Amino acid sequence: MWHTIPIDKIPEEGKVKRVIMNGHKLCFATINGFVYVLKDSCPHALASLGRGHLEGDYVVCPAHRLKFSMVTGKDKDGIGYECTIYETRFKDNAWQIKLSKDKFGFW
DSSP: OEEEOOGGGSOOBTOEEEEEETTEEEEEEEETTEEEEEESSOTTTOOOGGGSEEETTEEEOTTTOOEEETTTOBBTTOSSOBOOEEOEEEETTEEEEEOOOOTTSOO
């Protein structure tokens, strides 16, 4: 289901932000005017990616400096780690994110 992203949750260009929406912990980034979203958990160290920073299209994990593509979710070095990505779109003058219910049926 598509959900409108509140404007105050969208980070400035070139920045990341940790956001909780409908129970989902997310890492938002704005790159070249597009909003990208990953699950806010490093698959290696479980650190908050939203507390990291961007280097180009990659978010840098604050725990061990692993880099993950905000576009594909894959790690830059090809180690095999991959973050969950969330689909976003700009519709009706607002950014939206596609979120699904968790295993318990909650958003």
